[in-house]
Amino acid sequence: NAEPFQVTVREDNCIIVSLEASDVVSSSSVYVVKIAGESKNYFFQFEEFNSTLPAPVVFNAKYHGLYYIVTLLVVNSNMVSKSARSITVLTKPLPVSSVSIYDYKPSPETGVLFEIQYPEKYNVFTRVNISYWEGKDYRTMLYKDFFKGKTVFNHWLPGICYSNITFQLVSEATFNKSTLVEYSGVQHEPKQHRTVPYPPQNISVQIVPINRGNWEEHSGNFAEESFMGPQEIIRKEKVSHFSDNPPEIPAANISAAWPVYRYNSTEYETTSQPYWWSNEAESSEGEEEFVNAVSSDYEANDVNISGKLTPEPPSFLPVQMVLTWLPPKPPTAFDGFHINIEREENSTEFLTVSEDTHKFVAELKEPGKYKLSVTTFSSSGSCEVRGSQSAKTLSFYISPTGEWIEELTEKPQHVTVTVLSSTTALTSWTASQESGGNSTIVSVVSLTCPKQKESQRLEKHYCTEVNSSSSLIENLVPGAQYQVVVYLRKGPLVGPPSDPVTFSIVPTGIKDLTLYPLGPTAVVLSWNRPFLGVFRKYVVEMFYFNPSTMTSEWTTYYEIAATISLTASVRIANLLPAWYYNFRVTMVTWGDPELSCCDSSTISFITAPVAPEITSIEYYNHLLYVTWIYGEDGTDLSHSRMLHWMVIAEGKKKIKKSVS
Structure with missing residues (x-):
């Protein structure tokens, strides 16, 4: 029961063929190995032997990941070869050398772009094995949709840390109803990647006037802050860490730990309450105050001659902001929420709350324009912390009297522009009844101006965007093309833009068209243009009976690019003697579509006959x-x-x- 000849593949991609005792038929026979798989077949003969089996045949395979068919041939004394048996082996593909993982921009929550590099020459594979840890679960899959080393994988979960990501090239071959599979090694550095979590849902904000006498404790799990008082600091971050058992919120609105910033130090300490906290509790001894803080023993009230206190003007009454949201849509792995509050575009608060917090209450002590955003973040695992995209940014305005003006979400509909004259136009639109009391911003920009060279520019007023509160658009230039966008405005808040509307002003055309004859076959045309106007070119046309085609039609003779000059002329030659001609010059605009003016700028002429x-x-x-x-x-x-x-x-x- 001796084993037949053996075929193995070494790590250096060499195929080793060994002759066994059971393969020996006769000592007079010759034993040959045939190796097929590449572009040509290879034959190797075992050395002659007697009692001791010959040394193995070593074949250095050129291709990695290719299957080879090894056949043992026995040649007898009559030179007749006989195939004894065949064995199929599969070489191992070369490994991936480097890996890059990017967000799949259309869907970074579930998709990534894999880019792998590997030796391409003499390297054959059919699929790629991707292995990774999905959180605490090990996953592996075979993937074949790689094109030039790149593929989009859109099957991951949002917010998950995927670690120890490795790629192996896989070669597969089927022979005699059996399948051979070989995996490359792993030589690249394992990668990790965290998908982007989905943002929170149903974000909303309410502004409630504060009644100190009727202050009630809110129920439910929420965070509470007091901030936005007058201060010198442009930006400051505050991170509130919540334990598994959040402390009770007291009935009085007490601030969480607040960083005290110093101008001469990069470090900061925390104090229980800022100096501008609404409660009138005195600060403890030795507690450092904010820069520009008012001393506790200083009386800010003026005293008049009679010794009575002069009443101060009424100050802004703080309001309470209640921000609520719902968790992101499942299945999203997340560890909390980031709250970003911006006031007047120069003061920002950045806070972090726990994953089970869905409500945030803050006291706003300054009027102005506010912007709020709530994003989800994921931090579990060894991957970098990633935050979600902002699903919705809320804007509102608190007036000095405490009035709350909500964000404008409506955009003007059915915007139309009616041209009244060569220099004026009227804009109209429709809006809902709820926004009837809002003012508007009409934004106008010239589409013609950028198409002209600056030295030859014939208009300048609307070369940059001009905003106006009037629906009447003035200072237009004949021949120019404009784009209009309308915004609704309530207080300092501006709503989304309307769909842009494009309109054009017809050029005014030339004037004073004059003809000067230069003999029987040539004339000179000269003309002036209006001072106010913009155009791309002059088009000189002529109408005459063409004896070669036996037709009469307008044909373009010449085109002249626009310049800042008010006069222009052109010489027209090769005319027929004693022939009737009609000439006209039109101004053509830059617009799309082009506009031209005017067909009325014509002049007729009969050329002189030649001398007999x-x-x-x-x-x-x-x-x-x-x-x-x-x-x-x-x-x-x-x-x-x-x-x-x-x-x-x-x-x-x-x-x-x-x-x-």
Whole structure:
């Protein structure tokens, strides 16, 4: 029961073929190995042997990941070869050398872009094995949709830390109903990647006037802060860490730990309450105050001559902001929420709350424009912390009297522009009844201005965007094209833009078109243009009967690029003598589509005939016979405007006769 010949593949991609005792049929036979799989077949003969088996045959395979068929041939003394048996082996593909993982921009919550690099020459594989840890669960899968080393994988979960990500090239071959599979090694550095979590849902805000006498404790799990008082610091961050058992919120609105910033130090300490906290509790001894803080023993009230206190003007009454949201849509792994509160675009609060907090209460002590955003973040695992995209940014305005103006979400509909004259237009639109009391911003920009060279620019007013509260658009330029966008505005809040509307002003056309003849075959056209106007080019056209096509039509003769000059001229040559022509010059705009003006700027002219050439003169029997030729061969006289010939004969005695 001896084993047949053995075929193995070494790590250096060499195929080793060993002859076993059971393969030996006769000592006089010759044993040959045939190796097939590459572009040609290879044959190797075992060395002659007697009692001891020959040394193995070593074949250095060129391809990695390719299957080879190894056949043992036995050649007898009559030179007749016989195939003893065949064995199929599969070489191992070369490993991936480097890996890059990027967000899949259309869906960074569930998708990534894999980019792998590997030796391409003589390296064959059918699929890629991707292995990774999905949190605490180990996953592996075979993937084949790689194109030039790249593929989009859109099957991950949002907010999860995927670690120890490795790639192996896989070669597969089927032979005699059996499948061979070989995996490459792992030589690249294992990667990790965290998908982006989904943002929170149903974000809303309410502003409630504060009634100190009726202050009630809110129920439920929420965070509470007091901030936005007058201060010098442009930006400050405050992170509130919540334990598994959050402390009770007291009935009085007590602030969480607040960082005290120092101008001469990069470190900060925390104090229980800022100096501008609404409660009038005195600060403890030795507690450091904020920069610009008012001393506790300083009386800010003025005293008049009679010794009575002068009443201060009423100050802004703080309001309470209640921000609520719902968790992100499942299945999203997240560890909390980031709250970003911006006031007047120069003061920002950044806070962090726990994952089971869905409500945030804060006291706003300054009027102004506020922007709020709530994002989800995921931090579990060894991957970098990642936050969600902002699903919705809330804007509102608190007036000095405490009035709450909500964010504008409506955009103007059915925006139309009616051109009233060559320099004015009227904008109209529709909006809902709820926004009827809002004001508007009409934004106008020229689409023509950027298309002109700055040195040749014929308009300047709307080269940059101009905003106005009036629906009447003035200072327009004939021939220009404009884009209009309308915004609704309530207080300092501006709503989303309307769909842009494009309109054009028809050019005014040229004036003072004049023709100067230069003989029978050429003329000069000259004209002026209005001072106010913008255009791309002049188009010079002429209308005449074409004897070669036997048709009459307008044809373009010349185009002249626009300049800042108010006058222009062109020489028109190769005209037919004694022929009727009509010329016109139009101004063409930059717009899309192009506009032109005007067909009324025309001038007609009949060219002079050429001089005939007298070929002979004979006088016979008191008659003078004159012959002449006119023009060249093929001259068309049937459509010419020459009506008759005039022959003038003048004698020596000043006798003059003429005939027509």
